Amino acid sequence: MTDTNTGGGAGSGAGAEGAPEKGSVIHKSKRKTLLMGLGGVVAVAAVLWGGYEFFIGSRSVSTDNAYVAGENADVTPLTSGRVTEVLVTDTQPVRKGQLLFRIEDKDQKIALAEAEANLERAKRMYGQSLANNEALAAAADANQAQIDTARANLQAARADLTKATSDFTRRNALAGSGAVSTEELTSAKQALDSAQAAFEQARAALKQAQASAVSARQQEQAAVALTKGTDVETAPEIKLAQARYDAAKLDLERTVVRAPIAGVVAQRSIQVGQKIQNGSPAMVIVPVDKLYVDANFKEDKLGQVRAGQSATLTSDFYGGDVEYHGKVVGFSGGTGAAFSLIPAQNATGNWIKVVQRLPVRIELDQDELKAHPLRVGLSMEAEIDLTSER
Incomplete structure (x- = not known):
């Protein structure tokens, strides 16, 4: 019995010498080769990434946290009275000086x-x-x-x-x-x-x-x-x-309200017969041909951004087929959190550092805007060329 068991054990050992270990999928002789290959792939990827960051990535900064903005014109009457006629509606393009609405002028x-x-x-x-x-x-x-x-x-x-x-x-x-x-x-x-x-x-x-x-x-x-x-x-x-x-x-002339700028009518809030007061908002005119982009970059990406650098932008409205070109004109005076209604109070309580974003204003090419009009609030992707002339 003892010899048989011993012989059986020896046979098992001999059989294991020519076969993979129990529970292993890859043969030990190939495992080292595969690990070396994987390490080589990681090393090549690291070199490629480093080369991209050095030669390409370090030459520009980009963000998809960017939105179209504009210097909208609030239309407010400078005299009080009853509205007798409204000649425009929301989404309607208007020229500078075009008649918008009239106020009763008897008084x-x-x-x-x-x-x-x-x-x-x-x-x-x-x-x-x-x-x-x-x-x-x-x-x-x-x-x-x-x-x-x-x-x-x-x-x-x-x-x-x-x-x-x-x-x-x-x-x-x-x-x-x-x-x-x-x-x-x-x-x-x-x-x-x-x-x-x-x-x-x-x-x-x-x-x-x-x-x-x-x-x-x-x-x-x-x-x-x-x-x-x-x-x-x-x-x-x-x-x-x-x-x-x-x-x-002048009060009589102000009963006829005209467009202060050219653009598109938005947020019309008056109706015929309504009594409107001096200075109350009537509508907004958006200058679609003079829009710009506020791009919110992370603070750790702005070290090399300067006014005058060129930028390339795309809009979700048109997709990547339409590119806009512009230049950096300035930085906001503070982060979005600093100007919020309830600013963060980091001096008290538990505090976790959050990377802040600073709005950067980018002026768009006027000809490109006319060819592909945008609207206030649309999402944009912006990339600033750090090597461009300032």
């Missing part, structure tokens, strides 16, 4: 008529002020003439007073000798008193005339000061009325 026409009347009234009042200045100047001259008259009257009254004084003095000296009667002396005294009163009255009249002349001249100067150095075009009250007239006229 604006009334305001314009009132402003026009006030302007005409201001012009007439200015003319009246000029005529009043002339009247005040004539009155001041007349008061000056009255001063001369009052001065002459004062001279005459002084002469009469001197004569009356002399007559009374002479008669009063002769009254004691009986050469002059009491009645004659009394008459001389009355004449003296009358001459004295007339003199005082003439002197008061002169003072009054002088005061009136000064007052009239001051009134003239005050009136002239309001119009001095002005004419019917530059008078302040006329310029104010003119400004109000221009504002009313």
Whole structure:
């Protein structure tokens, strides 16, 4: 029994020497060759990848996180009123200056008529002020003439007073000798008193005339000061009325709303009969011929990107058959996370580093845009040539 088992074991060993080990699929003699071949393939792939990165990959950076954008024009009325007519719809192309909608203009026409009347009234009042200045100047001259008259009257009254004084003095000296009667002396005294009163009255009249002349001249100067150095075009009250007239006229013109730029109408939010307020949004115009691309590159790929470098782009809208060419014009002032409504607060709590993306603006070729129009928000793939001239 023992010999048989031993012999059986020897036979088994002999059989194993010429056959693969139990559980092995590949013969041991071929395994080394296969492993060496696999290692060679990995080495070749590594060399090829390294060569690609050195000669090709390092010359450009690319991203598929890119979107078409544009400087859209918000159409907002600059006057309030009821919408009476809307002439465009969403998706409709429009030219710059094309009529978009109208606002009821009855209130604006009334305001314009009132402003026009006030302007005409201001012009007439200015003319009246000029005529009043002339009247005040004539009155001041007349008061000056009255001063001369009052001065002459004062001279005459002084002469009469001197004569009356002399007559009374002479008669009063002769009254004691009986050469002059009491009645004659009394008459001389009355004449003296009358001459004295007339003199005082003439002197008061002169003072009054002088005061009136000064007052009239001051009134003239005050009136002239309001119009001095002005004419019917530059008078302040006329310029104010003119400004109000221009504002009313502008409000009337603003009841007709036109396209500020050429593009495609989007987000129209007004209807006929709707009351619209000054500054409320009515629609948006997208300038499809002046679009650009915001390409969101990872921060670790932007070290060699500079403004002026050329870029090649493709759109999911047209596929890879249509290529757009452009150039880098600038970088955003911050990452998307920095400008989000709720910025990340990495200073507190658990923190995991996340590679950030920075928007890079790429200007597109205008001729290519006209040949293959794009729309805001479309996805793009962008590749920047790092070796291009800056």
